[in-house]
Amino acid sequence: xxxxxxxxxxxxxxxxxxxxxxxxxxxxxxxxxxxxxxxxxxxxxxxxxxxxxxxxxxxxxxxxxxxxxxxxxxxxxxxxxxxxxxxxxxxxxxxxxxxxxxxxxxxxxxxxxxxxxxxxxxxxxxxxxxxxxxxxxxxxxxxxxxxxxxxxxxxxxxxxxxxxxxxxxxxxxxxxxxxxxxxxxxxxxxxxxxxxxxxxxxxxxxxxxxxxxxxxxxxxxxxxxxxxxxxxxxxxxxxxxxxxxxxxxxxxxxxxxxxxxxxxxxxxxxxxxxxxxxxxxxxxxxxxxxxxxxxxxxxxxxxxxxxxxxxxxxxxxxxxxxxxxxxxxxxxxxxxxxxxxxxxxxxxxxxxxxxxxxxxxxxxxxxxxxxxxxxxxxxxxxxxxxxxxxxxxxxxxxxxxxxxxxxxxxxxxxxxxxxxxxxxxxxxxxxxxxxxxxxxxxxxxxxxxx
Amino acid sequence: xxxxxxxxxxxxxxxxxxxxxxxxxxxxxxxxxxxxxxxxxxxxxxxxxxxxxxxxxxxxxxxxxxxxxxxxxxxxxxxxxxxxxxxxxxxxxxxxxxxxxxxxxxxxxxxxxxxxxxxxxxxxxxxxxxxxxxxxxxxxxxxxxxxxxxxxxxxxxxxxxxxxxxxxxxxxxxxxxxxxxxxxxxxxxxxxxxxxxxxxxxxxxxxxxxxxxxxxxxxxxxxxxxxxxxxxxxxxxxxxxxxxxxxxxxxxxxxxxxxxxxxxxxxxxxxxxxxxxxxxxxxxxxxxxxxxxxxxxxxxxxxxxxxxxxxxxxxxxxxxxxxxxxxxxxxxxxxxxxxxxxxxxxxxxxxxxxxxxxxxxxxxxxxxxxxxxxxxxxxxxxxxxxxxxxxxxxxxxxxxxxxxxxxxxxxxxxxxxxxxxxxxxxxxxx
Numbered sequence: 001x002x003x004x005x006x007x008x009x010x011x012x013x014x015x016x017x018x019x020x021x022x023x024x025x026x027x028x029x030x031x032x033x034x035x036x037x038x039x040x041x042x043x044x045x046x047x048x049x050x051x052x053x054x055x056x057x058x059x060x061x062x063x064x065x066x067x068x069x070x071x072x073x074x075x076x077x078x079x080x081x082x083x084x085x086x087x088x089x090x091x092x093x094x095x096x097x098x099x100x101x102x103x104x105x106x107x108x109x110x111x112x113x114x115x116x117x118x119x120x121x122x123x124x125x126x127x128x129x130x131x132x133x134x135x136x137x138x139x140x141x142x143x144x145x146x147x148x149x150x151x152x153x154x155x156x157x158x159x160x161x162x163x164x165x166x167x168x169x170x171x172x173x174x175x176x177x178x179x180x181x182x183x184x185x186x187x188x189x190x191x192x193x194x195x196x197x198x199x200x201x202x203x204x205x206x207x208x209x210x211x212x213x214x215x216x217x218x219x220x221x222x223x224x225x226x227x228x229x230x231x232x233x234x235x236x237x238x239x240x241x242x243x244x245x246x247x248x249x250x251x252x253x254x255x256x257x258x259x260x261x262x263x264x265x266x267x268x269x270x271x272x273x274x275x276x277x278x279x280x281x282x283x284x285x286x287x288x289x290x291x292x293x294x295x296x297x298x299x300x301x302x303x304x305x306x307x308x309x310x311x312x313x314x315x316x317x318x319x320x321x322x323x324x325x326x327x328x329x330x331x332x333x334x335x336x337x338x339x340x341x342x343x344x345x346x347x348x349x350x351x352x353x354x355x356x357x358x359x360x361x362x363x364x365x366x367x368x369x370x371x372x373x374x375x376x377x378x379x380x381x382x383x384x385x386x387x388x389x390x391x392x393x394x395x396x397x398x399x400x401x402x403x404x405x406x407x408x409x410x411x412x413x414x415x416x417x418x419x420x421x422x423x424x425x426x427x428x429x430x431x432x433x434x435x436x437x438x439x440x441x442x443x444x445x446x447x448x449x450x
Numbered sequence: 451x452x453x454x455x456x457x458x459x460x461x462x463x464x465x466x467x468x469x470x471x472x473x474x475x476x477x478x479x480x481x482x483x484x485x486x487x488x489x490x491x492x493x494x495x496x497x498x499x500x501x502x503x504x505x506x507x508x509x510x511x512x513x514x515x516x517x518x519x520x521x522x523x524x525x526x527x528x529x530x531x532x533x534x535x536x537x538x539x540x541x542x543x544x545x546x547x548x549x550x551x552x553x554x555x556x557x558x559x560x561x562x563x564x565x566x567x568x569x570x571x572x573x574x575x576x577x578x579x580x581x582x583x584x585x586x587x588x589x590x591x592x593x594x595x596x597x598x599x600x601x602x603x604x605x606x607x608x609x610x611x612x613x614x615x616x617x618x619x620x621x622x623x624x625x626x627x628x629x630x631x632x633x634x635x636x637x638x639x640x641x642x643x644x645x646x647x648x649x650x651x652x653x654x655x656x657x658x659x660x661x662x663x664x665x666x667x668x669x670x671x672x673x674x675x676x677x678x679x680x681x682x683x684x685x686x687x688x689x690x691x692x693x694x695x696x697x698x699x700x701x702x703x704x705x706x707x708x709x710x711x712x713x714x715x716x717x718x719x720x721x722x723x724x725x726x727x728x729x730x731x732x733x734x735x736x737x738x739x740x741x742x743x744x745x746x747x748x749x750x751x752x753x754x755x756x757x758x759x760x761x762x763x764x765x766x767x768x769x770x771x772x773x774x775x776x777x778x779x780x781x782x783x784x785x786x787x788x789x790x791x792x793x794x795x796x797x798x799x800x801x802x803x804x805x806x807x808x809x810x811x812x813x814x815x816x817x818x819x820x821x822x823x824x825x826x827x828x829x830x831x832x833x834x835x836x837x838x839x840x841x842x843x844x845x846x847x848x849x850x851x852x853x854x855x856x857x858x859x860x861x862x863x864x865x866x867x868x869x870x871x872x873x874x875x876x877x878x879x880x
């Protein structure tokens with residue numbers, strides 16, 4: 001049976017499922033409850049400069065009947081007295097010495113960093129996470145993402161921390177930057193033990209149509225929040241890959257954060273090189289019990305594939321993430337509709353006709369509603385298979401025989417790329433496109449209006 | 451049987467006639483509307499006789515534009531609320547939902563429709579206004595679904611409209627003839643008031659048009675006349691003994707029930723004769739009124755019945771027993787009914803005892819009334835012949851719709867016919 005335990009830059013934990021520094025880790029009560037529920041670690045809600053929080057702190061992006069597909073907050077770091085937090089931390093680390101109880105910190109001056117590091121080490125913290133990510137409130141005071149967005153400042157502070165700390169240090173990065181490798185390199189140059197990412201994305205989740213203020217509305221006003229939840233996972237995965245493919249950063253352990261809710265999310269993060277994962281929104285949505293599904297799924301995945309530890313498959317997807325120019329231009333897939341499964345919603349038809357390449361035809365009037373693929377028009381874009389509501393109904397079938405492999409890069413080297421406006425070698429040359437006037441004959445029927 | 455206790459008061463009546471499609475709450479509507487796939491050229495829309503843009507109104511409900519959803523519905527169907535509850539959605543819109551093809555429950559389109567329409571009716575949100583007066587007048591005979599729809603549409607086009615209705619309430623069989631568990635009188639009449647308040651057509655109640663003189667007067671006073679007269683009373687077909695006490699016509703029985711609720715007389719052992727939807731309703735209603743035994747007797751096989759399968763299931767669910775291959779030959783009894791003699795196809799005869807018989811063997815035609823109108827051609831089933839594009843009859847001044855042209859169909863068909871006729875009238879008078 002798979003062994004889920006990890007040693008993350010010297011921080012040991014019974015499993016890679018950690019709670020991210022956030023409201024679920026606001027108190028010793030919550031963290032111990034989480035450990036009882038099966039979490040392997042928790043990053044304490046950020047300790048540091050005293051704060052005051054507003055009432056009305058969270059907003060959400062709901063999609064159809066899904067609540068909190070994206071989640072935003074304007075809550076600051078812990079507003080509880082440091083002494084209370086430290087007392088509770090001491091109790092948690094004493095009762096759960098084998099769990100990864102990590103102190104997230106955010107202070108200003110070097111002296112403050114030195115002092116607070118000493119305090120959390122005394123409280124038994126297994127590691128420190130540096131909050132350089134908060135994109136709301138604290139950044140206005142020169143902390144949080146204000147640091148994460150400035151590699152020079154970030155490097156200086158990490159150096160102070162590395163000087164002062166005797167326990168492992170994780171530098172948490174902000175995604176609110178063009179090149180995540182810039183702060184990543186700064187952290188590595190300052191000899192951080194590990195990196196975690198992403199912190200929240202600067203965002204406005206929506207506008208209240210009654211008050212004309214952004215959510216969450218605080219007495220008629222709002223401010224940008226930090227966006228997280230399932231919606232940000234793709235952004236986080238990409239940034240994780242950027243770090244893990246960077247020659248100077250790739251060997252630094254990374255704790256993955258951003259929209260993790262299911263075992264699949266966890267596996268994807270590990271496949272791109274994360275060796276611990278942190279969760280916030282899912283715990284805020286479903287409670288700590290959500291970890292049961294992650295653990296069961298991860299175990300099943302590992303047992304089926306014969307992996308003993310997560311290190312057996314960590315980073316295994318990285319060699320397959322490449323630049324566009326290295327993709328095989330000879331590869332060809334075309335859509336195939338399984339007529340036995342098709343329900344006749346014709347979403348594939350209209351998606352292709354309006355949004356893609358006019359490669360799906362409807363049957364003749366009176367011949368039912370099952371559409372058909374016009375193979376010569378199909379460019380293999382996948383759109384129909386993505387909009388199809390039926391499991392396994394539209395599949396993309398490989399059409400080339402796999403014998404040819406030609407990339408843009410290779411064609412460039414062979415001086416065989418289109419390079420004039422009307423070059424015959426351009427991809428769309430000769431591809432069928434309906435005459436514009438045909439659009440006027442193809443109007444939607446509206447029987448209610450005759 | 452006796453699943454239902456005889457209702458002694460209105461509350462018990464309502465409990466026995468619990469609404470089959472209750473109004474959704476906002477949460478139900480939110481989750482249900484989220485399921486719609488927004489099919490291209492949606493089958494549900496094509497299955498609707500009035501062509502309501504169903505995917506659009508469902509999306510509008512989901513995005514919180516409930517009033518917009520109601521507008522989408524009423525733009526296509528003036529009886530949007532009544533149709534949401536009384537339409538046989540299982541064989542129309544919901545029956546054609548593509549989810550059925552993968553055994554996923556179809557969208558509850560009827561209930562979503564009511565969620566939207568009921569919301570604007572309850573808030574009395576006016577969405578329509580009469581068109582500028584064009585100086586022309588149209589008379590409508592019959593305030594049933596077809597007549598009301600025709601009136602609403604004509605008013606938006608600027609016509610003055612007078613409806614002549616034989617009874618004292620509008621909406622025809624919607625209030626007088628639909629099973630009480632499908633819609634309440636209050637709900638029907640609220641929609642009628644909602645429409646009339648916005649569009650201001652006149653309805654003259656208790657004004658049956660029955661004579662040549664009246665017809666001539668209307669022809670003199672109005673530019674066009676719409677016939678939405680429906681069908682007549684239950685057809686009695688000279689079955690021996692059908693004049694005995696305790697023999698009722700289904701249409702009259704249901705009207706009594708709709709108007710008088712628990713005060714309606716229902717026997718202990720009821721035999722309903724017929725195999726159509728009205729027979730199912732009458733049988734189901736007798737059971738819900740606490741009859742200890744309700745038998746539905748049909749001359750043919752179960753499969754040959756004209757009723758929708760779901761209507762039969764509903765009756766059986768209420769405790770009705772079906773007897774097939776049973777042609778009534780005589781109603782027995784000494785003054786009051788005591789039984790019915792039946793004959794099987796094999797010639798075998800048998801008697802079933804009862805103290806009430808409800809005949810649901812079809813409604814009488816309006817042939818004698820139609821004969822008052824010059825040049826009005828009828829088909830071999832005594833239905834008014836119309837141009838299907840305009841619903842204009844063979845007497846160009848007359849247009850028609852609803853049961854008078856289709857021989858007896860749904861409220862939604864009447865709603866569509868009336869609207870179509872209004873457009874036809876407008877095109878003809880322009």
